[in-house]
Amino acid sequence: MSGNNSNTKKLTLLSLILMIFTSVFGFANIPRAFYLMGYAAIPWYLLSAILFFIPYAFMMAEYGAAYQNETGGIYSWMEKSVGAKYAFITTFMWYASYIVWMVNVSSSIWIPLSNAIFGYDKTAEWSILGLNSTQSLGILAVIWIIIVTYVSTKGVEQITKITSVGGSAIALLNIVLLIGGITVLALNKGILAQPIEDIAKSFTNSPNPAYQTTISIFSFLTFAIFAYGGLEALGGLVDQTENAEKTFPKGVSIAAIVIAVGYSIGIFACGLFTNWNTVLSIEGVHMGNVAYILMQNLGFELGIAFGMAPQNALTIGLWVARFTGLSMFLALSGAFFTLTYSPLKTLIQGSPKEIWPGNLAKIENGMPLTAMKVQAIIVIVLILLISFGGKGAAEFFSLLVAMTNVAMTIPYVFLAAAFPSFKKKQLKGQVSQPFVVYKTYTVSLVATIIVSLVVAFANIFSIIEPALSGKTIDTVMMIGGPLIFSLIAFLLYNSYEKNYKDR
Structure with a gap:
């Protein structure tokens, strides 16, 4: 009986694919991609x-x-593959990438x-006390950080229920987007809102x-790489997978195809009911609200396609x-409450306690309470610096999204760069081999070079592009965060090493 129960808990190929899909696939990536690149986003998502x-x-x-x-x-x-300093x-x-994420989301969560x-x-x-909208959102973001930090220190059991409800609703959004787009296309007799006049041009320009x-x-x-973020969590799924040696590589490969095709179909579906020049080029559309404007347009176009009066169609929208x-x-909201403590707790529990000054490493009631308060202060300072930096809403949200993308993808380079050292130790028998995809050191090295170059290449262009457009401060903000946090880590x-390790 116990053996059967054990088997039922193992992930099958289908359940593994579904788990990877729900961990990685993000609805907001679709409208943002269409807003930035139109149909031309599709090849980049497939390439990534x-x-x-x-x-x-x-x-x-x-x-x-x-491990x-x-x-x-x-x-x-990282510690067991390269060394403790590299790991830290x-x-x-x-x-630190989650710090930037919190700055972004705390300011933009007011849009949904x-x-x-x-x-x-x-x-x-x-407007709050006569401040402009960007500054007012900054003040609201500060209040949000204070409330979330306070509630998180008291326990987040109820928040997980909100997360699951929100996650299910977002899964439904993907279905609404696809079915809604196909319905509009059918009722409009196959005429695309965003026309394809030349396939090569439409999918590259x-x-x-x-x-x-x-x-x-x-x-x-x-943006394309960021859309596939969260893969670090997959490492914990191998030992939960049935016949992992065969099932896991197959599951990852199929999930990658499903997610890439899902993104591609979603981006294409946007063009079934949204004309870029008519809907997305108008003033007031930006990275923070494009998903909602696009979905509102879907409702409106559905109403029109069904023969409703414009006013009624607008109500549907x-x-x-x-x-x-x-x-x-x-x-x-659910993700924010979780990410307020989860990455911080991982960092503190993984590293030596002596690294952290004062009571930062102290865990109370399962939470790093002191560290969470310091974290809140850092996030608040960054929010105020950016929101009171004199930018309009469109520039403000574009900068926040770009900063988040860069901050959250740069660590991928270092995680990948450690892999050859890990593989070398594994091949020498110094590390266990319960699951192996890269059979030789050469293959693992080639894979590392490809991943590292792709991520580094993407971030270099993301960082220098604003400077070439005269927005030097944006470039400084994007690269400044990772550099400052790296320097802090190095100094800590x-x-x-000086005070404890050599004793």
Whole structure:
């Protein structure tokens, strides 16, 4: 009986594919991709799946399988593969990317809330004490950080229920997008809202004026790579998979194809009911609200296609936008509460306690309470610096998204770069081999070079592109965060080496 129960708990090929899909696939990536590149986003998403998703996922799977009994997560992987200092700096950079994510989401979460209440984005009209909308959103973001940090220190059991509801609603959004787009296309007798006049041109050239140069087009690669983020979590799934040696590689490969095709179909579906120049080129559309504007347009176009009067069709659009806003708000809220403590706790528990000054390493009631308060202060300072930096809403949200993409993808280079050292130790028998995809050192080295170059290449273009457009401060902000946090990590570890390690 116990054997049967054990088998039922193992992930089958289908359940593995579904778990990878739900961990990686993000609805918001679709409208943002269409907004930035139109149909031309599709080749980049497919290329990223081949050159990044698949090889990187197999690396994370091998790490996770070999170190499945370690509690430190990616810190343990790096420490045992390269060394403690490399592990700490890499993990600190990985953690810092969530700091940037919190700055981004705490400022932009008010857009889905506005859509949930009003059916459209009213944040551009909001003002607190005479401040402009960007500054007002910054103040709201500060209040949000304080509330979330306080609640998280008290326990987040109820928040997980919000997360699951929001996650289910977002899964439904993907279905609404696809079926809605096909319905509009059918009722419009096969006429695409975003026409394809020349296949080669439509799938290589962006309708967005900001993405016409070679550098700006290449910078889009960070968006495509970011869309496949979260693969570090796959490492823990290997030992839960039935017949992992055969099932896991097959599952990852199929999931990569399904996700890449899913993104591609989703981006194409946007063009079935949205004309870029008519809907997305107007003033007020930006990275923060494009998903809601696009979904509102889907509802409107469905109403028109069914023969409704424009006013009634607009009402349908508002309700679709409300559903989209509520779904995104619940999902982002749940994720925010979790990410307020989870990455920080991983970093602190994985690294030596002596690295952390004062009571930062102290865990109370399962939470790093002191560290969470310090984290909140850092996030608040960054929010105020960026929101009061004199940018309009469109520039503000574009910068936040770009900073998040760069911060969250740079650590991938270091995680991949450690893989040859890991493989060398594994081949020497110094590391267990419960699951192996890369059979030789040469193959693992080639995979590492491909992944590292793709991610580095994408980030270099993302970082330098604003400077070439006269936005030097944006370039400084994008590269400054990772550099400053890396320097902090380096100084913390050096202090630890001098004071503790050599004793």
